[in-house]
Amino acid sequence: MTIKQLSVFLENKSGRLNEVLDILGKADIRIIAATVADTSEYGILRLITSDTARAYQVLKEHCVSAQQNDVIALTCDSMAGVFAAQLSAFAQEGLSIEYMYCFSIRDKAFLILRTSGSARIDEVAHKYGLHIITEKELQQL
Amino acid sequence: MDNHYFQPEIETMRRADLEALQIKRLKESIRIARQSPFYKARLGESGITPDSIRTLDDLRKIPFTTKNDLRTHYPFGLVAAPMDQVVRLHSSSGTTGNPTVICHSQHDLDQWANRVARCLYMVGLRDKDVFQNTSGYGMFTGGLGFQYGAEKLGALTVPAAAGNTIRQIKFIRDFGTTAIHAIPSYVFRLYEVMKEMGIDPRTDTRLTTLIIGAEPHTNAQRRKIEEALGVRAYNCFGMSEMSGPGVAFECPEQNGLHLWEDCYILEIIDPETLEPVPDGEIGEMVLTTLDRDAMPLLRYRTRDLTRILPGDCPCGRTHRRIDRLKGRSDDMFIVKGVNIFPMQIEKILMQFKELGANYLITIDTFNNNDEVLVEVELSDLFTDDYSQLQGLTREITRQLKDEILLTPKIKLVDKGALPQSSGKAVRVKDLRKNK
Numbered sequence: 001m002t003i004k005q006l007s008v009f010l011e012n013k014s015g016r017l018n019e020v021l022d023i024l025g026k027a028d029i030r031i032i033a034a035t036v037a038d039t040s041e042y043g044i045l046r047l048i049t050s051d052t053a054r055a056y057q058v059l060k061e062h063c064v065s066a067q068q069n070d071v072i073a074l075t076c077d078s079m080a081g082v083f084a085a086q087l088s089a090f091a092q093e094g095l096s097i098e099y100m101y102c103f104s105i106r107d108k109a110f111l112i113l114r115t116s117g118s119a120r121i122d123e124v125a126h127k128y129g130l131h132i133i134t135e136k137e138l139q140q141l
Numbered sequence: 142m143d144n145h146y147f148q149p150e151i152e153t154m155r156r157a158d159l160e161a162l163q164i165k166r167l168k169e170s171i172r173i174a175r176q177s178p179f180y181k182a183r184l185g186e187s188g189i190t191p192d193s194i195r196t197l198d199d200l201r202k203i204p205f206t207t208k209n210d211l212r213t214h215y216p217f218g219l220v221a222a223p224m225d226q227v228v229r230l231h232s233s234s235g236t237t238g239n240p241t242v243i244c245h246s247q248h249d250l251d252q253w254a255n256r257v258a259r260c261l262y263m264v265g266l267r268d269k270d271v272f273q274n275t276s277g278y279g280m281f282t283g284g285l286g287f288q289y290g291a292e293k294l295g296a297l298t299v300p301a302a303a304g305n306t307i308r309q310i311k312f313i314r315d316f317g318t319t320a321i322h323a324i325p326s327y328v329f330r331l332y333e334v335m336k337e338m339g340i341d342p343r344t345d346t347r348l349t350t351l352i353i354g355a356e357p358h359t360n361a362q363r364r365k366i367e368e369a370l371g372v373r374a375y376n377c378f379g380m381s382e383m384s385g386p387g388v389a390f391e392c393p394e395q396n397g398l399h400l401w402e403d404c405y406i407l408e409i410i411d412p413e414t415l416e417p418v419p420d421g422e423i424g425e426m427v428l429t430t431l432d433r434d435a436m437p438l439l440r441y442r443t444r445d446l447t448r449i450l451p452g453d454c455p456c457g458r459t460h461r462r463i464d465r466l467k468g469r470s471d472d473m474f475i476v477k478g479v480n481i482f483p484m485q486i487e488k489i490l491m492q493f494k495e496l497g498a499n500y501l502i503t504i505d506t507f508n509n510n511d512e513v514l515v516e517v518e519l520s521d522l523f524t525d526d527y528s529q530l531q532g533l534t535r536e537i538t539r540q541l542k543d544e545i546l547l548t549p550k551i552k553l554v555d556k557g558a559l560p561q562s563s564g565k566a567v568r569v570k571d572l573r574k575n576k
Contacts, residue, residue, distance in 0.1 A: 005525075007523070007525035009519060009523050009553070009555060011554050011555055011558065037527070039527070039531070041534075041552060041553070042530075042553060044525065044527065044530075046525070060521070063555060063556045063557030063558075064555060064556075065519045065521070065523040065555050065556055066523060067523045067524065067525050069525045098526075
């Protein structure tokens with residue numbers, strides 16, 4: 001099971017990130033998780049929001065290049081060693097992780113990741129006891 | 142007699158005969174031109190008479206004529222015929238100073254109509270056709286130029302003129318229009334309105350042929366028009382200084398425009414050095430009229446960029462072909478000794494579906510080195526994958542390097558970040574101190 005992530009093209013100029021976040025804020029869209037990756041020429045902002053489809057529309061109306069795409073969200077206990085245990089499942093199955101970002105709330109950790117094995121994720125999760133969470137669950141955090 | 146040609150003896154004339162005809166007519170054009178105040182002085186200074194021309198290469202002794210010459214000798218300084226033989230004039234808008242005026246004798250108008258008829262016949266129109274012209278009539282040559290040409294051909298010619306799309310569509314349906322002349326953007330408008338009205342141009346009209354020109358368009362846009370309307374669409378070239386439409390036109394091969402060399406001498410020059418460029422290379426088109434009485438123009442710098450397509454055309458016509466226009470020579474810039482035209486860059490960028498229509502070229506000096514920066518907007522097909530974005534940048538760079546022979550820097554920007562492509566958008570910014 002995958003969830004929707006919003007990827008946004010960011011020109012490398014001062015204030016651009018702020019502009020994009022401002023557009024979403026004014027549209028009453030809440031940001032649950034965010035990460036920015038950058039190169040010397042541009043960046044990609046990746047977001048989990050309270051309403052990805054609407055966030056995409058709003059950005060499009062403001063001529064911001066963006067894309068909705070599928071990622072996997074896992075949750076686990078925020079304890080020493082658990083993170084490694086979670087990822088070892090991917091390693092054992094030979095699935096690569098293209099990128100990942102995490103956050104934790106109290107004693108729970110949340111992992112958003114993109115893997116080459118999205119299609120097999122339910123099977124892998126079952127086999128290794130990973131806890132996949134839905135978009136709805138994430139949005140209720 | 143082969144029925145592919147309107148004037149087979151001229152259209153398929155052997156090159157040697159065609160060139161002999163050009164020399165003969167060039168001498169006559171010089172003789173006539175010298176009767177105008179402008180050329181009397183200009184050719185007098187350089188000592189050019191009909192006898193100066195022995196071979197076609199001798200043409201290069203003649204000084205160029207420019208749009209500015211037409212403006213400064215406004216309105217009748219280049220008229221060579223007695224004014225009582227002048228029966229019509231056309232004029233450009235003159236947004237930047239005096240307009241340019243072109244005067245025609247009855248002979249000039251007849252020959253012009255003949256050229257246009259030749260073009261229309263070439264793309265398959267005959268006297269049974271119904272030709273609807275959506276050009277503006279009046280001073281703009283696309284109106285009367287096509288009107289007289291289509292009438293000469295014998296087609297039923299509908300001077301619908303510009304605008305009123307609903308009425309255009311009514312005419313198309315009621316009169317059984319088979320051919321339309323329109324600018325490409327208006328064709329798309331016609332199509333959209335037909336769709337709204339529930340009319341399928343492929344089944345509900347008799348349209349077979351579209352003549353499109355006057356507005357830059359790509360081959361992909363042409364294919365789109367052909368697909369949408371179920372027609373064949375042909376590119377045409379004309380300019381008011383060369384009378385109007387009918388200077389060069391595509392044949393059914395749709396690969397380059399035959400320029401009528403019995404009526405014009407074609408040269409392609411480097412706009413900087415003013416020397417001829419080899420066939421196949423882009424340069425500024427220079428035209429000399431060969432069959433105009435009232436107002437011949439010798440070596441007129443069109444400012445339009447194109448190239449000669451080398452080789453013979455399978456259609457059998459011997460008149461050489463020019464490529465679709467590549468922009469204006471005023472837009473050319475030189476970096477590290479290489480002439481670069483924005484259209485060369487545009488052509489490459491437009492092939493990437495990941496990119497939008499707008500781009501901006503900036504030339505600047507860094508560490509005494511001139512560099513070209515190309516900023517281009519992304520289309521909606523943005524990808525989340527870095528390696529794809531980097532691969533895209535690399536591929537654009539590689540293809541541009543092949544085309545312009547130096548390595549530009551590519552910067553991807555957001556949609557809407559650059560000036561719009563419509564109208565006279567600035568495409569090139571040259572920030573160098575010593576150009």
